[in-house]
Amino acid sequence: MTFIIRPARPGDVQQIYEMAKRTGGGFTNLPPDRPSLLTKLERSAEAFERDDDQLDDDRFMFALENTATKQVRGTCQIFAKVGQKWPFYSYRIGALTQHSEELQRTFRADILNLSTDLEGATEVGGLFLHPGERSGGLGMLIARSRYLFIRMHRARFADKTIAELRGVIDDAGGSPFWDSVAGRFFGMSFQDADEFNAKHGNQFIADLMPKHPVYIAMLSEQARAVIGVPHVSGRAAMRMLENEGFSWEKYVDIFDAGPTMTVQTDRITSVRNAREIKIDVIDAPLDREKASKMLVAHGRLNDFKATYGWIIEEEGRVTLDAVAAEALGIGAGDVICAIERNAS
Known part of the structure; x- marks a missing residue:
């Protein structure tokens, strides 16, 4: 049995849609919405058709195909340059230290700062492998094929590469972090916000998100506990990213607080x-x-x-x-x- 990674095509939409319904939420780049997926596939087809070496706002979507059955059994994506159509927001964990002479005490508060530091980077994401194929190194094949594609088309990608890992989602499909932070300002559940973001982009974040720092100590215990923690299904992906040279520099997703990993593109193991x-x-x-x-x-x-x-x-x-x-x-x-x- 042989599997290949190839460019995904608009004709793959139904098979990819069936996989998207298995993600369990919080998977913005692979929404269980057929029209949205078709739009993403059409945009990807345009990127593969553009035969030049200019870095631009491209989305490349790939399919894992069983060559014997022609079934699509996995998918992954590369975003050549994030933050072009909409701002690319992250929270970065920082600290504020204050000293009181009267109390003779120094207080250190961890804070979340809304940031667009990562705009212009290349992002690898949207990786999903059908549950029936999670053996034989196929996850590694999907993940690392992206880095070979980057090496083979280096001018089409930025000097920094990032990867957002899905954060902790509870059994009901909600996010403790969203409920404690953004949910209070947006008046919508995590599932609704995640779906809206997947279909329409995150401009609504720019419109409504509070711009002032968020003190982590003021969040619920459940929210604090998940900051920078990947979803249980993403732990293996985090290890693979670390093996490729990615590290966590205290950036987290604004929706579920999952960790955003970063690396200099030319230092990615499979590129180098x-x-x-x-x-x-x-x-x-x-x-x-x-x-x-x-x-x-x-x-x-x-x-x-x-x-x-x-x-x-x-x-x-x-x-x-x-x-x-x-x-x-x-x-x-x-x-x-x-x-x-x-x-x-």
Whole structure:
């Protein structure tokens, strides 16, 4: 069974919609709303069609396809430059220290500052893998294929890359953080605000969000406990991001307080350590004692594909297994972008 990553197409909308209904809320980039998803897919198609090297407000949406059944079993996205149509808001955790001579005490208060520091960065997000496929390294394939795409189209992306992780959502689908902070100003539930943001963007945040700092000590205990904490389903994703060089610099999402991870794009492990390799021989089967399992990619923009492949490099010759070559649509003499499956 072979899976490939390829550009998502408007014709994939129904399968992606069915997956979106499984996310459980708080997944802004993959709303369970068919018209919104179709709009995102159409915008993505325009980005893949634009064949130049200009950094712009592009959305690239990818699909994980089972090549045998042609079913879409996962998806992910790259936003080339956030904060262009609407401001890109985050909270950054800071501190205010004050001293009282009369009491002979120093008070330190942690505060949330509304920030647009991350505007202009590239964002990786929207990653979802069908529950029936959460094995065999497919999550890693989806996640890391984005970094190979960035490396292969480097001029189309910013010098900083971010990733927003979904925050803690309770059993009822609500957010303790939203209820304690923004919900008091907006008069709508977390689910309603999240859905509105997914469909219409976050300009309403700019219109209604209080601009003054929020003192964390004044929030409910439940809200304080979830600041900077990823959803239970996002812990593995956070570890993968850390392995790629991302770190948490105290930025959190304004809706659910999930952590926003950041990294310099050229320091992303899969961007920095990937190699361009010319294939000399296509063969099958390969001796697994000699071969290395690698994430391999080929093609520009609409022709981009990524998959796992086995490679042998010996005596100045590079051999790729025939299954991966067929999945990528390549032959001897073609150049691929590749990185070891367990590279760090």
